[in-house]
Amino acid sequence: MIDRRRLLSLGASAGAALACGPFIRPSYAQAGALKVGLLLPYSGTYAPLGEAITRGLELYVQSQGGKLGGRSISFVKVDDESAPPKATELTTKLIQSEKADVLIGTVHSGVAMAMVKIAREDGIPTIVPNAGADIITRAMCAPNVFRTSFANGQIGRATGDAMIKAGLKKAVTVTWKYAAGEEMVSGFKKSFTAGKGEVVKDITIAFPDVEFQSALAEIASLKPDCVYAFFSGGGALKFIKDYAAANLGIPLWGPGFLTDGVEAAAGPAGDGIKTVLHYVSDLDNAENQAFVKSFEAAYKIPPDVFAVQGWDAGQLLDAGVKAVGGDVAKRKELNAAMAAASFASPRGPFKLSAAHNPVQNFYLRELKGGKSVNLGLAAPAVADEAIGCKLS
Missing domain, CATH: 3.40.50.2300 (Response regulator)
Structure with a gap:
């Protein structure tokens, strides 16, 4: 009903x-x-x-x-x-x-x-x-x-491009083990490795668990020069705070949904996180x-x-x-x-696109003082790969 x-x-x-x-x-x-x-x-x-x-x-x-x-x-x-x-x-x-x-x-x-x-x-x-x-x-x-x-993979690809442009070369990915996380990571890996970056480890956590200590310990032992993370909502907020508390000294990146909706609640723990998305309010x-x-x-x-x-x-x-x-x-x-x-x-x-998904710009944002600040264009006119679509 x-x-x-x-x-x-x-x-x-x-x-x-x-x-x-x-x-x-x-x-x-x-x-x-x-x-x-x-x-x-x-x-x-x-x-x-x-x-x-x-x-x-x-x-x-x-x-x-x-x-x-x-x-x-x-x-x-x-x-x-x-x-x-x-x-x-x-x-x-x-x-x-x-x-x-x-x-x-x-x-x-x-x-x-x-x-x-x-x-x-x-x-x-x-x-x-x-x-x-x-x-x-x-x-x-x-x-x-x-x-x-x-498309989930589209955001991941745009973020990978931005990270390569930032000079990052050695990454660890971490996300929940579910479709959205896997697609975001898959898109990221395609563009990041195409730009000669190396993904040294993919860490997945059962959805919707929010116990991140073992993942953070593994990241610390691997010593990458960046982390690509996708979580959202309350899980994202918990990850952001745990990540800051771990004091890893490793730049944290992700698709925009890592921080959207939790910017203010993250407080100082969120400062410096860089994300990529197709919109920023300024x-x-x-x-x-x-x-x-x-x-x-x-x-x-x-x-x-x-x-x-x-x-x-x-x-x-x-x-x-x-x-x-x-x-x-x-x-x-x-x-x-x-x-x-x-x-x-x-x-x-x-x-x-021919598959009816937006071809759109993606923007690099940095979380500062509880607000995502636009740092400029991260990747212009990004289209999804449309694998398997027979429209033309």
């Missing part, structure tokens, strides 16, 4: 929309609001991420007067609870019972893979605003599936400045990378809906327009 659904209608009535568009004779499908199904976590550990994505998306729609491509928008919000066993049922209900025109979700990769499987079969235009499982835009790629976030571009200003005005907090990914899901959908004059029944044309979309994002230039 969908017991956490919230229905939000934005914008003016369809009648007003038609009055403003005399040059297009709308079909029946265009007569009402465009129904967008949101399958996101609104409870549990990932609830803040789901809320940030939703806020970014809603803010973009509001910035367009409550409409996308001339259509008013109705959101049907379903809490996926970050529970893969429920994903098939909830996705099916959004498509079949709620009659969603478009699907946007989600955060948890396990939920996303189940969602994408159904979306591929149904053909519903689908945008993934976070889940980074490589397979979504590799072997599971499809004409109707798009991503506005990242990027100096007009789109980001306007986005930060409007987000802070609306929600009284600064935006994060998840809000950006939600905003860009709105931008991508807008490009597709405009191209078909609001008639989302023209799925082939809608998908083609989204695949070809190119626009200014708060993160910088945005476009998609």
Whole structure:
């Protein structure tokens, strides 16, 4: 059962929309609001991420007067609870019972893979605003599936490039033993070793254990000149504090999710950690400045990378809906327009690869005084490898 659904209608009535568009004779499908199904976590550990994505998306729609491509928008919000066993049922209900025109979700990769499987079969235009499982835009790629976030391996590759540019040559990796960690490490190793770096040891810790002392002792004995680590949330905070307490004197690097969300809580223990991600809040571009200003005005907090990914899901959908004059029944044309979309994002230039994953800049950041500070471009226009994707 969908017991956490919230229905939000934005914008003016369809009648007003038609009055403003005399040059297009709308079909029946265009007569009402465009129904967008949101399958996101609104409870549990990932609830803040789901809320940030939703806020970014809603803010973009509001910035367009409550409409996308001339259509008013109705959101049907379903809490996926970050529970893969429920994903098939909830996705099916959004498509079949709620009659969603478009699907946007989600955060948890396990939920996303189940969602994408159904979306591929149904053909519903689908945008993934976070889940980074490589397979979504590799072997599971499809004409109707798009991503506005990242692939896990893509972030790892960008971080490896930045570490080579920093002159680092001998690394130890450490992460939880689960898919996201393994994909982040795999991407890192590809670029780091391609740049003549050496990975002397991969250390994995059972998920979600937070006892890091044995791993830290092993790192100390190996004496690398850097450590590449991927943890997130509370586990990341514990690792950061334990790492600082160990006083290893070895630079700590990782993908941006190592520090995002725990910057202030890390305190002095986090100072000096360098991370790489496709967004940092102080990027100096007009789109980001306007986005930060409007987000802070609306929600009284600064935006994060998840809000950006939600905003860009709105931008991508807008490009597709405009191209078909609001008639989302023209799925082939809608998908083609989204695949070809190119626009200014708060993160910088945005476009998609042939596999429908973002080709995007990655930025080097350093944690200082509880805030990630932009140190500049780490790797420009990075595309995922798209292994196994047959789109062209």
